[in-house]
Amino acid sequence: MALRVVARSNETVPATAKPVAAQRRLMAVMLADVVGYSRMMSRSEDETHTRLTAITRDVIDPTIAEFGGRLVRSMGDGLLAEFVSATEAVRCALEIQRGLARRQGNETDPIRLRIGINTGDVLVGHRDIYGNSVNIAARIEAVAAPGTICVSQSIYDQTRAQPEFFFASRGRHRVKNIPYRISVYEVADQPIRRSLLAGLGAHWVGLAAAGMTAVVATMAISAVLLLRETPALARTNRIVVLPFTTADGNPADDYLADAITDDVTSELSRLRRAWVIASATAFTYKNSANEPREIGRVLKVRYALAGNVRRTGAIVRVNARLIDTASGANVWDNSFAYETSSLLDLEDRLLGRVATSLNDDVKRLGVRHEVGTLAADHNPLDARMRAMAASTGYATPEKFLETRRNAEAGLKADPDNARLLALTAHTLMGDVLNGWNGAGSAEVERAEAAARKAISLDPGVPLAHFALGYVLRLHGDHAAALASFQEAIRIDPNFARGYAQAANALVFLGKPADALPMVETALELSPNDPAVGVFYWVKGRAYFALGDYPKAIEALSESARVRPNLWYVQAWLASAYALTDQDAKASEALGVFSTRFGAQFNLDRVTQYYQEEQYKNPTLQTASTEMLKGLRKAGLH
Known part of the structure; x- marks a missing residue:
């Protein structure tokens, strides 16, 4: 029955009332x-x-x-x-x-x-x-x-x-x-499944009667075929941007090549059908001689973009090639060579070239703000490139401090640079969450101010929303944190860490089953991410909260393998072993926990940690109670 577009009201409107203009x-x-x-x-x-x-x-x-x-x-x-x-x-x-x-x-x-x-x-x-x-x-x-x-x-x-x-x-x-x-x-x-008959019917719905004989014959044949899966009109062009190199081997310009790699990766997310492997995974191939076909097989990508940069003063020349990883052949090679002092021009030109080759189109952006040139003189743009390069690879206190110092240096000359503000907010929250560089409540306030200012200046910077999500999580507002992480991945659909933290927020909100597809997307987008241990941690705790301890053990074991310095991973792993009566493995995992973290975390300290505001929802309270029960069973005192 079709919906009728009418309005109903039981209220009486006075005859003298003026109609409200629509x-x-x-x-x-x-x-x-x-x-x-x-x-x-x-x-x-x-x-x-x-x-x-x-x-x-x-x-x-x-x-x-x-x-x-x-x-x-x-x-x-x-x-x-x-x-x-x-x-x-x-x-x-x-x-x-x-x-x-x-x-x-x-x-x-x-x-x-x-x-x-x-x-x-x-x-x-x-x-x-x-x-x-x-x-x-x-x-x-x-x-x-x-x-x-x-x-x-x-x-x-x-x-x-x-x-x-x-x-x-x-x-x-x-x-x-x-x-x-x-x-x-x-x-x-x-993926939507429909019969070939339905597909042909939709395709030929507008044909004239003169052509219907052939259509009917074809549709009659198609009616006996099995259902086939219609490929989603979603992201079909899978691509990775391999780390750019310096054409002349000048190590002083390595940071520029790294930053351009990261920027180009983000820009490719503007391609409507592109599934872009995260730069964090791509950087694991830096200084590597991997053959393109092998990279395509491992990362499950069809295309790889590679290139080099050469800087002379403020002018940068980029030579790039697009590689078909199925054959190892170049779709184009050295046909893109562009000299510019403007990073935005460089990125737009390269993005347009890739879009044409992949028969894709580009989402339009508003006016983008960037002050400075590509000269290596610590102008605002150069400072941002140095900050971005410092933030690649595995996070360390030293890297975060270098990133923030470069970002803050650029902000002195260009205080309205949203990307620099976002980098500042992100590194401040990284320091707070990891307990690095003496960060505390003052840094949380600074991070929030920087993230909100970045968003007010340019709401299209995903890292700003990502950093704000961390701030909101610390405040215990998990619904708002989830919204921030979701906005980050709406802007950049290839933001692997955004998916992982959105999944984490769903666990905090008591929706662990909904978290699992999100974290799987993160793992697919960036399988070699330096933060992949956190991805597996989110996955493991989601399964733990669902009571699926065997799958929790599988994910937590992988997390502990790649990130052995995370105390909570080892604690939940020991508990999961104990709750499944794997006493020997529980004892072994608890021994690792006690050796590495026992000076800081006994049972009382762990119990106190999980009584904080951010864990006060029924699902996580239940999961945390079970985790503490498992730790006691394993022998933690």
């Missing part, structure tokens, strides 16, 4: 319609009303609120909601469908929804929203199959870079009261 707003609109509503009502009005009321109360309303939406109207057979974010609208719709599936898993006649989402200008009245954008959303919803979500071209364009979304085209449609064809895409949280 305002226009840009927003995402979600419409949902109950499949088979008339049939269900004709069978049993009371039962249908009771079921729909319960689902709206328990699933739909809280999910809309969770994703920052507003329920505009609910009319029994459907609903209309508005969102300020296209991404959050899609996430909300996916979670509603998942929630219905979980709730009704064993029901023979489950309630199913069709959902349509569009974005655009709407007229906002006193109690309702109107306009062409709402009408298009209603038409798109009618195209959706029962239990699925369909979106408009505008929603697709704004969200297709999100790694958790998978799309399949549902063709172009002529719909009632819209004078042009609209493109419709189905969206899901996993």
Whole structure:
């Protein structure tokens, strides 16, 4: 039954009241319609009303609120909601469908929804929203199959870079009261499976009658084929930027080559279909003679971008080559050679060249701020390059201090440089979280001020949102921390550490099952990341919180192997062994813990640590209680 766009009110409006003028707003609109509503009502009005009321109360309303939406109207057979974010609208719709599936898993006649989402200008009245954008959303919803979500071209364009979304085209449609064809895409949280018949039907929907004979024959053949998986229109170009080198071997310019590598990696995230391996993993290949085909096999990438830089004064010349790792051949080689004193020009030129080669397109950015030249004279840009280079590789107190000093030097000359502010905030929080360089509460305040200023100057710097997420976590505001980490990966869909910390925030919020896909994405994006031990730690604690101790042991063991200096990893590992009655391994793990960390952490100190504000949610309290129980069983006193 189609959703009717009307407003209802039981209030009486005085005859003398002046009508409130409608305002226009840009927003995402979600419409949902109950499949088979008339049939269900004709069978049993009371039962249908009771079921729909319960689902709206328990699933739909809280999910809309969770994703920052507003329920505009609910009319029994459907609903209309508005969102300020296209991404959050899609996430909300996916979670509603998942929630219905979980709730009704064993029901023979489950309630199913069709959902349509569009974005655009709407007229906002006193109690309702109107306009062409709402009408298009209603038409798109009618195209959706029962239990699925369909979106408009505008929603697709704004969200297709999100790694958790998978799309399949549902063709172009002529719909009632819209004078042009609209493109419709189905969206899901996993690759979409459909028959070849359906795909051909969508593709040929606009063919003239003269061509239909061939179409019918082809569709008849396709009807006997098995379902095939439609590749997501998400990120299909997998690429790694290998560490750039200096053309003349000048070690004084190594930092410049490293910084350009890191910057170009970030810039490639503007490619809409690019899956870009994190620079942290790429740097493990620095000064390595690995053959491109081997790199492609290990990192599961199709392309590798390599190059070198040569600086003369403020002018930098870049020679780059794009390599097809399947064959080892160059897609192009030394055909990109650009001399510039502007880093932004250099990056844009190189990004455009790669985009053309991969048949990809580039997300537009606003005005970017950068003061200084590429001269090696410690001007603001040079200071940022030195700071970025110092932050690559494995984190140490010395590296963080060098990074911060270079960033702060650049800020003296360019106090409104958002990237330098973000680097400062990130290193300050790194020092605080690791207990390095005497950092304490004063550094948390400085980090928060720097991160918020960076965001106010340029909200498109992912590291600023990432650093703010750490600040908010320390304040115990895990929902806000999650939002910050999610914003970082929305801006840079290849930000591996952003995924890992978003996963960690989900564990803090009591959603360990939701954390696991996020941390797997982090591991895929940066399998050799210097912080990969933390990735496995997040994964291990998520499994521990779910009570799956064998999988927790597997992840925590890997974390302890690559990061043996993290006391909490060793503690949770010893506990997991004890809780699975692996007494010998528990004793061995506890021995390692006591040898390395016993001077600082006895049972009372560990207990006190897990009574802090940030751990006060039911899921983590339960997990922490079980962890302490396991440590006692293992023999910690």
